[in-house]
Amino acid sequence: MTAGYVLLFTLVSLAVTILAHARLRAVLRKRTDSDLLEDLRELRLHYRSDGRSALQADFDRESASTGAEEIFLALVTAKGEIVASSDAAPWRGLTLALLVENSGAPGAGVFSSIAHPLSGEPVRSAFLTLDDGSVLCIFRSLDEENEWMEIFRGILLLALLGMLASGSLMGWLLAWRAMAGVARVTRLASGMGRDRLGERVAVGRDGQEIEDLAVAFNGMLVRIDSLVRNLGELTDDFAHDLRSPVTRLRGAAETTLMSDAGLHEYRELAAMVVEEADALIAMLNTMLEIAETESGRARIEVKPVTVSALLEETHELYRPAAEDSGISLVCNPGGEELVVRADRARLQRVLANLLDNAIKYTPRGGRIVLSAVREGERAAIAVTDTGAGISANDLPHVFERFYRADSSRSRSGSGLGLSLSRAIVTALGGEIRVSSRPGDGSVFTVYLHLSHETGT
Amino acid sequence: MEKSRLNPAPTMRILLVEDDKRTAAFVEKGLKQAGFTVEKAVDGEEGLYAALSADFDVIVADLMMPRMDGLTMIEEIRKRKVMIPVIILSARRSVDDRVRGLHAGGDDYLPKPFAFSELLARIQALMRRATNVSEPTKLHVGDLRMDLLSREVTREGRRLELQPLEFSLLEYLMRNPGRVVSKTMILEHVWDYNFDPATNVVEARISRLREKVDRPFSHPLIHTVRGVGYVLREKT
Numbered sequence: 001m002t003a004g005y006v007l008l009f010t011l012v013s014l015a016v017t018i019l020a021h022a023r024l025r026a027v028l029r030k031r032t033d034s035d036l037l038e039d040l041r042e043l044r045l046h047y048r049s050d051g052r053s054a055l056q057a058d059f060d061r062e063s064a065s066t067g068a069e070e071i072f073l074a075l076v077t078a079k080g081e082i083v084a085s086s087d088a089a090p091w092r093g094l095t096l097a098l099l100v101e102n103s104g105a106p107g108a109g110v111f112s113s114i115a116h117p118l119s120g121e122p123v124r125s126a127f128l129t130l131d132d133g134s135v136l137c138i139f140r141s142l143d144e145e146n147e148w149m150e151i152f153r154g155i156l157l158l159a160l161l162g163m164l165a166s167g168s169l170m171g172w173l174l175a176w177r178a179m180a181g182v183a184r185v186t187r188l189a190s191g192m193g194r195d196r197l198g199e200r201v202a203v204g205r206d207g208q209e210i211e212d213l214a215v216a217f218n219g220m221l222v223r224i225d226s227l228v229r230n231l232g233e234l235t236d237d238f239a240h241d242l243r244s245p246v247t248r249l250r251g252a253a254e255t256t257l258m259s260d261a262g263l264h265e266y267r268e269l270a271a272m273v274v275e276e277a278d279a280l281i282a283m284l285n286t287m288l289e290i291a292e293t294e295s296g297r298a299r300i301e302v303k304p305v306t307v308s309a310l311l312e313e314t315h316e317l318y319r320p321a322a323e324d325s326g327i328s329l330v331c332n333p334g335g336e337e338l339v340v341r342a343d344r345a346r347l348q349r350v351l352a353n354l355l356d357n358a359i360k361y362t363p364r365g366g367r368i369v370l371s372a373v374r375e376g377e378r379a380a381i382a383v384t385d386t387g388a389g390i391s392a393n394d395l396p397h398v399f400e401r402f403y404r405a406d407s408s409r410s411r412s413g414s415g416l417g418l419s420l421s422r423a424i425v426t427a428l429g430g431e432i433r434v435s436s437r438p439g440d441g442s443v444f445t446v447y448l449h450l451s452h453e454t455g456t
Numbered sequence: 457m458e459k460s461r462l463n464p465a466p467t468m469r470i471l472l473v474e475d476d477k478r479t480a481a482f483v484e485k486g487l488k489q490a491g492f493t494v495e496k497a498v499d500g501e502e503g504l505y506a507a508l509s510a511d512f513d514v515i516v517a518d519l520m521m522p523r524m525d526g527l528t529m530i531e532e533i534r535k536r537k538v539m540i541p542v543i544i545l546s547a548r549r550s551v552d553d554r555v556r557g558l559h560a561g562g563d564d565y566l567p568k569p570f571a572f573s574e575l576l577a578r579i580q581a582l583m584r585r586a587t588n589v590s591e592p593t594k595l596h597v598g599d600l601r602m603d604l605l606s607r608e609v610t611r612e613g614r615r616l617e618l619q620p621l622e623f624s625l626l627e628y629l630m631r632n633p634g635r636v637v638s639k640t641m642i643l644e645h646v647w648d649y650n651f652d653p654a655t656n657v658v659e660a661r662i663s664r665l666r667e668k669v670d671r672p673f674s675h676p677l678i679h680t681v682r683g684v685g686y687v688l689r690e691k692t
Contacts, residue, residue, distance in 0.1 A: 271683030281569050282652060299551055316621055317647060320660035349651055356654040417654070 005175065009167045017160045024152050028145050029124075036126035037109040040136050043073070044128060047136075052084055059086040069119075070141045078133040091139065093117030106131055116141065181210030185217050198225065237402035241283060241415075245276045286416045290401065293423040300343045300427055304455035307340055307372045307379055308333035314351045315370055318359070326364030332371035338379045339455035340448040346424045347448075350432075353417040354383040354444045362387035362441075374450065378430070382445040390436040398434060421446075468513040468583065469493045473503035473529065474545070475521040483516065483545075486572045492579075500524025507533050512540050513586070514579050519546040519557070527560045534561035541582040545570065571638040573685055580635070595630040598690040600669065600677055602630055611673055621647075622665050629678065629688035638685035662686055 039062075047055040052075075059073045063086035072094070074085035088094075094117050106129045116123045122142045127135050188201050200221060201214040249272070256269045292298040315331035322329035340347075351370075358368045366386040373380050390398060397403045399422040404415040425432040425446055436442035470492045474480040484494045495510070497503035499521045507515060507529075515533075519526035530542055541563045546553065549567035557565045563585075564578050595602045600611045607623065609616045618626065628646045629637065639658045643649040662678065670676035679687050 267682070274683035277569070278652075285651075317649075317657050317661075318655060320664050321655050321657045324660050324663070345648075345650055348649060352649070352651070352653040352655075359655050 005171050006168045009171060010164055013160055013163050013167065017156050021153065021156055024156075025149060028148055032124055032140070032142070032145050033109075033111050033126065036111070036124065036138050036140060037128070039138055040109065040126055040128040043136055044130060047075070047130075056084045059084060063087050066140075070143065072137075072139040074137045076135045076137060078135075083134065091117065094139070105129060106133075113142075114139075122146070178210055181214065185214060189217070237415075238287065241402060242280070245280050249273060249276050283416065286420055287401075290416065290420045290423050293420070293427050296427070298427070300346065302341050302343055302428065304339045304451040304453040305342045305344050305347060306455035307338040307381060309455075310344070310347065310351065311370050311372060311381070314348065314355065318352075318355050322359060322368065325359055325362075326366075327359060327362050328367045330367065330369045332369055334372045334374075336374055338372055338374060339451045339453065340379045341451040342428050342430075342448055343424075346428070350421040350424050350446060351381070351383070353421045354446075356417065357444075358383050358385035358387060358442075361385065366441075375447070377450055378447045379450055380445050380447055382443055384441065384443045386441040389438040389440050389442055390434070391438050395434065395436060399432070467491060467493045469495065469511065470579070471495050471497065471503065471506055471510075471512040471515045471540075473497045473500065473506075473515065473517040473521070473526070475499055475518060479518075483572075483575070486576070487516075487579075490576055500526060500529035504529050504532050507538060507540065508536060514582055515540050515542045516575070516579070517542055517544055517562075519544060519548060519553075527556065530557075530561045541586050543575070543578055543582060545575070571640060571685070573636045573638050574641050577632060577635060577637065577641065595627070595633075597630055597633045597688055598677055600630070600688075602627060611669065614672075616668050618665075618668060621661065622668065625661055625665055626669065626688075629686065632688070634687065634689040636681050636685045636687040641685065 043055060043058055046058055055075060062073055063071055068087040069090040072086055072088065072091045074088075075083045077083060082088075108129065110127045112125055114123050114125060115121070123139050124142050124145075125137060125139045127137050129135050185201050188199060200218045252269055252272055256265055259265070261269075289298065293300075311331055311333050315329060319329055355368070355370075362368060362385045368386075369382075369384045371382050371384065373382075394403075399418050401419040402415045403419075422432050425448070428448060430446060430448040432444065432446050434442060434444050468491075470487055472480060472483055472487070472494055474483065474496070475498050480496055480498075484496060487494045495506060495512070497506050501524045503515070503517060503521075504524065506512075517526045517529065521529075524532075526544060526546070530544075533540070533542070542561065543564040543566060544557045544562040545566050545568055546557070547568045554565045563582055566575060566578060593604050595604065599613075600609070602609045604627070609618055609623070609626065624646050625642065628642065640652055642658050643652060662680075666676065666678050670678055675691070677688055677690065679689065679691065681687055
């Protein structure tokens with residue numbers, strides 16, 4: 001992987017260097033050309049004001065100072081006859097006539113590159129056509145320009161090598177550190193078995209990304225660890241809760257068979273079998289529902305639901321049963337028409353569960369209130385009872401699967417209801433909370449987001 | 457469950473396709489007791505053959521069977537344009553499974569484990585659908601009469617004052633005269649609840665209903681069948 005990076009980096013650096021080189025060359029060329037044009041313009045001025053002899057003097061001076069091999073200046077007629085020029089000896093063989101043909105309109109500068117007739121070195125030429133059709137020419141060797149290019153090339157090459165070296169080194173270093181960190185995580189992950197879930201990746205100073213990876217990985221390990229442990233506990237609890245009714249069934253059936261039972265006893269036994277079987281099935285289904293709801297596999301239909309209608313329905317359904325238990329059941333749907341986004345059937349289930357618990361734990365003469373109020377952007381649906389209350393020890397655990405406070409251990413019920421309620425409310429994007437004090441009763445509140453549509 | 461109440465007409469024939477012997481035994485027993493003639497098949501292939509070679513009123517089919525599974529069997533039956541109503545019994549209870557079952561050509565889907573009374577009620581419903589019985593506007597059981605249009609209920613000529621939920625419950629019982637309906641069936645059909653709350657809401661409501669329908673009169677019509685449910689009938 002590192003090799004690939006190095007190759008890529010080299011290619012990119014090369015491309016950048018080549019571009020820089022081309023640009024430099026273009027700039028230098030432009031410079032050269034504008035210098036030449038400038039010179040030509042000055043010469044023209046001089047020629048216009050002071051005539052041919054002055055021009056010739058300029059030519060000679062220029063040739064002398066720059067060097068006759070380096071520069072050649074000339075004034076040529078439209079037909080190609082040389083009217084004036086600097087020292088032409090080093091420039092023998094220059095076919096001016098041909099060159100002058102392409103000299104362009106008066107006033108315009110025309111440039112081209114040719115090879116020196118004797119040395120073959122590159123030469124840049126500039127022509128300026130005068131008003132009378134004659135052409136001022138400069139031929140200058142590109143030695144100077146080339147010298148500069150050489151220097152630039154040297155610098156660029158050094159820079160390139162420097163970039164390549166440091167880039168590769170840094171890249172390699174980065175990769176090595178990254179790989180080392182990743183290698184550590186990989187080693188831990190591959191060596192991880194069910195019994196080693198307690199281990200964690202050492203978080204070092206390998207750089208932010210690797211640290212993040214290690215932290216995320218450890219977080220995942222923590223979750224898996226707790227899941228596995230939960231699963232273990234779950235199956236223990238579940239097994240226990242399965243065994244109890246099955247034990248009862250078996251015991252009752254066996255004793256009936258062994259005794260001299262009459263039709264009536266057998267009828268009783270059969271009825272008991274149906275009841276216990278139903279309870280078991282209900283527990284199984286609830287467990288499945290909890291698992292499905294928590295894992296997101298349940299198909300939850302979220303629609304607008306009118307809270308008051310739901311509360312009144314539930315109230316009406318439970319009223320006779322509450323009365324039979326000597327409990328007063330009151331419904332307080334609140335003044336405002338609250339509509340929440342929820343799965344109606346599942347919300348029914350949650351309310352029923354809360355009411356079931358309230359009725360179970362409230363003694364005769366007690367009171368249960370179903371209410372709903374708006375709290376900001378949420379509806380707070382509460383079931384308040386004047387029952388036995390929940391101790392501070394038990395309070396944080398009430399929503400756990402199979403959790404049963406010691407005081408309720410002997411009572412009927414699977415201990416799954418609240419856990420399913422929580423799973424449902426969470427899946428609906430809401431919250432369920434409890435506040436309670438022993439002897440003072442409890443309040444279970446379900447918070448759900450309000451909807452602005454009309455509900456059912 | 458009594459014979460005569462349920463089947464005044466010639467005996468209906470049911471094809472039961474189920475590979476588990478014990479399940480098949482109790483379903484067959486219950487259906488026979490209800491007055492049906494029952495024929496059994498132990499897998500999809502036998503079931504397909506039976507469905508095509510003889511005349512049945514309803515097919516009760518399991519899904520997970522050897523040789524040919526329930527869904528395939530139903531598809532094959534429908535392919536041959538045999539439109540006998542099929543009720544599927546399956547331990548698979550997800551929405552997807554139901555949809556697949558109905559899509560394959562099933563008419564109803566009852567997840568296992570099921571209350572036998574529920575199976576019976578659904579078979580009746582399928583057969584009613586098949587014979588296009590029109591909706592009654594008046595129901596009666598013994599001297600108890602209910603007018604569905606005027607929402608009036610009388611017994612022995614006396615008017616009964618029922619609350620809405622009591623009315624719905626009584627209506628459900630009267631639509632299933634002589635048939636035992638389980639608590640779960642009542643919760644589902646009368647109150648649209650797909651679960652059984654721990655509190656005895658049904659029992660309490662039945663007791664309220666009894667106060668009005670049975671107590672003031674000479675004899676009770678609403679009976680409890682322990683372990684199964686409730687039934688509305690004249691005790692013979």
